[in-house]
Amino acid sequence: MTGLPGQLREGGLNMALVAALALVLLLALTLGSVSLPLDRALLALFGGGSAGDRIVIWQIRLPRVLAAGLVGAALGLSGAGLQGLLRNPLAEPGVLGVSASAALFASATLYFGLAVAGPLTLPLAATFGALAATGIVAAAALRTRSVVTLILIGVGLSSFSAALMALLMNLAPNPFSLADMVNWMLGTVANRSAQDLLFAAPFLIAGGALLFGARRGLSALTLGEEAAEGLGLNLRRQRVLIILGAGLATGASVALAGSIGFVGIVAPHLVRPLVRHDPAKVLLPAALLGALILMAADIGVRVLPTDSELKLGVVASLLGAPVFIWIAARRRLIA
Amino acid sequence: MSALHVEGLGYSAGGRALVTDASFALQPGSFTMLIGPNGSGKTTLIRLALGLLKPDTGTARLAGEDVQRLSMRQRALRAAYLPQSRPLAWPQPVIDLVALGRFAYGGGPGRLAGDDAIAVEKAVAACRLQPLLHRSADTLSGGELARVHLARAMATEAPLIVADEPAAALDVRYQHEVMQLFANATGAGRAVLAVVHDLTLAARYADRLIWMSEGHIVADGTPADTMTAERLRSVFVVEADVAVGASGDVSVEIAGPAA
Incomplete structure (x- = not known):
């Protein structure tokens, strides 16, 4: 009936976002402390050009912009998935305390010197922290129907994680590990290597696959949990898939970049009206837009002439927190 | 074969028996209403019948199959369910909500294959939703929303529709409109089971x-046979005048709470 034009429009939205991503990627490769013209950047990207150019592109700029993109995509996707499951536009890894908990576990591995045990230690710890927090929030969501209670539990979880972080920082043995932990708390993709990307990727891909695999059930949940079961949804399985998926993806993003807030709220919120508010169709464009936002914001922190480089997570919160307040103030269909 | 056949269903929670030894069968084309005071176990019985709760005793069969052995999807193909609370999470257009009725077939918003599109179209027509198709759900009145929910239940084309208080909180015109739509649905060979609080509508x-x-089924039969002043006094604790007309139509007038 109305399927075709709708599908064309969603396809168009996703295509436009992919095109914008390609554009921002190229921009990120050319801009920086040393500005590379586009032809030299492309030459180096495809293995030509001078050795110096290749190092700048392959070892510095490409891993960094890809890290920003992957983190943004993971957060946009996790946000969209959690929002669909909890039926609430304010659900997001940052707000629910998932990012903070992941960052705490990541910092703990740094503090206790466990990170040297192997390159997978940090991503594993971050993912574990994210899964633990997602599990707590989801358990709370099952017990209470109140959105406010849920957000408050998230706030409490965030604060508790922050308090433990503060404790670790307070007890930090030397300024070096203190600086390391501050970096995790503020969130940044500076100095990421291809290896960092490689070790976070499995968690991210697994999480993304789980979330995408469970997207149809999110559509059914728009009618409420009981009606969704009546439609034929296996509610328990749906919850497990989304929680596991969001935990894995968020854990991977924290392992890569520390805690970066609000992308998971802003990206789904902006694309939702363009996909007719269908929680299943929000996932893909939310991931793409999340990637776009963080890639663009990271270019911003690199080119802004500040004394010390701004952290990506700081900029994301500065831009995202007001949007959070705005959404909270004018949400419709409050249940 | 009956659309729903429950036998000896019992369920207790927190040491209290909510439903005890409930048995009945629903035939296609019949409009059955479940009535009783608040807390008498109506919603629990419905949830047991649909397999959403596991009974302590007894069995529920949907189109001949034990509901506890069916997957959620198989249940959805045999019975459409309209729960009491119907909160909408997102302001989606009406057509996408009706499309959710095709979930068990693999359809959904924006993805309606041939059969799905036809079923949705029929449900939309039956519930007279054409003018509202692209309206956002949060701009609809209570009566319009009730029609949307009914349409998505009808779009499942399940042989049984179970509705928990479908007419609650609607004004008198919409109450009758919704009941009329359910009655039409039974005309098409479906069985409908609805929890209803308004005794006038029930009659x-x-x-x-x-x-x-x-928690007990205390009577089961046509309105003309079962709607009596004595029963209204014993079940609902009200004083009522009941008159049965020549053609079997029943009218109820509640005078007030019984002493």
Whole structure:
């Protein structure tokens, strides 16, 4: 009936976002402390050009912009998935305390010197922290129907994680590990290597696959949990898939970049009206837009002439927190 | 084969028996209403019948199959369910909500294959939703929303529709409109089971009334046979005048709470 034009429009939205991503990627490769013209950047990207150019592109700029993109995509996707499951536009890894908990576990591995045990230690710890927090929030969501209670539990979880972080920082043995932990708390993709990307990727891909695999059930949940079961949804399985998926993806993003807030709220919120508010169709464009936002914001922190480089997570919160307040103030269909 | 056949269903929670030894069968084309005071176990009985709760005793069969052995999807193909609370999470257009009725077939918003599109179109027509198709759900009145929910239940094309208080909180015109739509759905060979609180509506539209009190089914039959002043006093604790007309139509007038 109305399927075709709708599908064309969603396809168009996703295509436009992919095109914008390609554009921002190229921009990120050319801009920086040393500005590379586009032809030299492309030459180096495809293995030509001078050795110096290749190092700048392959070892510095490409891993960094890809890290920003992957983190943004993971957060946009996790946000969209959690929002669909909890039926609430304010659900997001940052707000629910998932990012903070992941960052705490990541910092703990740094503090206790466990990170040297192997390159997978940090991503594993971050993912574990994210899964633990997602599990707590989801358990709370099952017990209470109140959105406010849920957000408050998230706030409490965030604060508790922050308090433990503060404790670790307070007890930090030397300024070096203190600086390391501050970096995790503020969130940044500076100095990421291809290896960092490689070790976070499995968690991210697994999480993304789980979330995408469970997207149809999110559509059914728009009618409420009981009606969704009546439609034929296996509610328990749906919850497990989304929680596991969001935990894995968020854990991977924290392992890569520390805690970066609000992308998971802003990206789904902006694309939702363009996909007719269908929680299943929000996932893909939310991931793409999340990637776009963080890639663009990271270019911003690199080119802004500040004394010390701004952290990506700081900029994301500065831009995202007001949007959070705005959404909270004018949400419709409050249940 | 009956659309729903429950036998000896029992369920207790927190040491209290919510439903005890409930048995009945629903035939295609009948409009059955479940009536009884608040807390008499109507919603629990419905949830047991649909397999959303696991009974302590007894069995529920949907189109001949034990509901506890069916997957959620298989249940959805045999019975459409309209729960009491119907909160909408997102302001989606009406057509996408009706499309959700095709979930068990693999359809959904924006993805309606041939059969799905036809079923949705029929449900939309039956519930007269054409003018509202692209309206956002949060701009609809209560009566319009009730029609949207009914349409998505009808779009499943399940042989049984189970509705928990479908007419609650609607004004009198919409109450009758919704009941009329359910009655039309039974005309098409479906069985409908609805929890209804308004006894006037029950007397006017039901083919059959199942009376519940304190977890027991205390009466089961046509309105003309079961709607009596004595029963209203014992089940609902009200004083009422009941008159049965020559053609079997029943009218109820509640005078007030019984002493």
